[in-house]
Amino acid sequence: MQTVKDRGPGAAAGASPRYAEVWGDTVDTAHLGWSVLIGAVVSFGAFELALRILQPLVAQAAMGRAYAMLVGLAGCLAAGAICARLFKPKRIVVEQEASDEGVRAELIARLVAEAGPLGSVQALPGYVVAEMKEVGLYDLFADAQARHAADGIALEHASSGGVA
C-alpha cells in the first residue's frame, strides 16, 4: 500500500514540517501528536461527563452507559471536526486537465497488441462501437490497430501469445 518511496532519513531532517506516512496517508508528525491528544481528551471528556450526568437519571445502569457511549461518539466526531479545522490535509491535489496524449497513445498501442486479431474493433457488436465513439476512443483504437497490422505479422505473434 505504501506507494510513495522513502528517500532516506537525511532528506526529511529539515526543521518543519515533518511528513510521515501513517495508516495509508501522509500526516505532519506534530499535527498528528496534537490530533491524538485532542481525540483522546474531547471524546473521553464527553463520555465521562455524560456518564456522571446520566447515571443518576437513568433507571438501568447499562442503558445509562450506552447513552454515555453515544455522547462519547459524538465527542469523537467533534474531535475530528476540530482537527479538520486546525490541520489542513497534507496532500498535493493535481487537477488533471485531460489525459496525457502520449501516455494514452502508448497504452492503446499496447492494449491493441495484447488483444491480438480477436480483439479488433470490426468484430465488436454495434452497441460497443457506439459507446466507444461516444467517448471518442473508437478512431484511436482503429488507427492503432491498422498501424499494428502494418508493423508485421511476426511482432503480432510474439505479443498476442502472452497476455490475451
Place this chain on the structure above:
Amino acid sequence: MMTASILQDIWVAVAMGVIGAVVFAAIGLVSGTDETTTIAPLTLLVALLGVPPAGVFMFFMAGAISKHMTHAIPTALLGIPGDTMAVPLMDETVALRNLGVPHIALRKMVSGAIIAAFVAVPLAVAFAWLLAPYGSKITPYVPWLFLAAALLIAYLSAGRWAAVAALVPFVLIIVGLQAVTARYHVTLGVSYFLGIAVGPLVADLFSLLSPRGRQAMLRDEPRTFSLAPDVKGWGGYFPNPLKVLDRRQTNLTIGTAAISSATFFFSPVAMTVVLGEAVAARVHNAYHRLTTVIAARNGVTEATYIAEALIPLIAFGLPLSPVAAGPAAPLFNAPPRFTVHGADGQIHNLHTLMTPGAFLIYGLLAVVLAALIAYPLSMNYAHRAASFVARRLSHEAIIATFVGLVIVIGFWEGGVAGLLVVTTVGLVGGLMYRAFGLNTGVQFMGFYTAVLSVPALIKLFM
C-alpha cells in the same frame, strides 16, 4: 394492535437503513477507511442501543452496500483503492483513467455493484435456506468448526503457513488477557474486536514514537493525488444501470454475481480475482474487456460480501466466513445483547430473532435504500465529493476520530482494563498483520477460537 406494531417495526427498520446508507455513503468517500474498522463498531453501537433486530440488520446492509458504491469514487477518480475490496480493480481503473475515461470506470463499477446486489440478496437467502436444516446438526461440532475455519482462513490469507503458525501465539494472548481481566471480574468482547479492527493504526502510532520505526515512515513531501477531470455524460439524476452496462456486461455481471452468491467461505478479494479472470478471457477487445471486467469484478465483491454476511447468519447464526467474522460480527455477537455460546448450543442473535423471509424483505429494502441514496450520489456528485475530501478532510482529523473511538469504546466496556485490552490486541494484531499477513479476518477467527475452541481443546487433553 398487531398490525400497528408491525408497521412501527418496519418504519424503525427503514429509518435505520436510511441512517446507515447516509453515514456509510459519506464514509466511503474517505479512501482507505477499511470496512471492518468502520462498519463493525457502528453496527455494534446500534445493536447495543437496543434498536429492533430488523433495524440493526437494515443499518448494516444499507450501510455496507452504500459504502461499497461510494468507495468506487476515490478508486476511479483518485486512483487509490477505496478500501481493501477495491484493490483487485486497480489495474482496470488505472487503464481507463489513462484512456481519459475515468467517468466510464466509475459508472460501470457502480452499475455492476447495484445489479449484483439485487441478484445476491435473494440467491444468498435461498442458499442459506437450503443449508439451514443442517444447522442444528452441526451445533455439537461448533468448537471444531471454528478451529478448522480459523486455520483455513489463515492459510488462504496473504500469510499462508506463517499466518497459520502465528495464530497459536495470537490465540494464547487473547486467552491470557481474558484470564487476567476475569480475575477482576471484567469480561470483554467488543474491546477485542475493536483492537483487531484498528490494529494497523495502533501499530503505526507506536512505530512513529520509536526513533527506529520512524525512519521508514518519514516522507519528504505529501502524497500527490491527481484528480481525474469531471465528465458528465448523461442527462437526469438517476441513470438506469441497465443502460449504463450493455447487454453482454449485464449478463456477465449477473452470472458472476450469481456464482459468488453461493460461495460464502472464500475471501471476497480472491473470488473477485478468479471470476474477473474468467470474464476477461471471454471478451477480446481491449476497451470492452476493461469496462466489462470492471463491472463484473465490482459486482463480485458486492455479491460475495452480501453472501458471506447473509448465508452464515441465516443458516447457522455462527460467524463462519471472513465477512461474518469481520465487519458483520456484531450481527452475531454483541454481548450482552447478541451472543454466540457455541459450546452449549445457545445462540441468541439475528439468526434466532428474524425469519428467512424477513431477511429477504429487509435485505432487498436495504438494497433499494442504497440505490436511492448512494447510487445517484456516486453518479452525479463524484467529482465534487472526491475533491472536497482530498482538499478539506485531513488524515489527522480521521485519526483523531479513531483514537477517540478506541478510548470511548474501551472505557465504556471495561474501564481502564478495556482500554488496555484494545491497545494490546491492536498493537500485537497490527504488527502480526504487517509482518506475516495475518489479516483482520484471520484475527477475528482467532478470537472465536480462543473463546470457543480452546475450552474444548483443554477438555479433550486435560
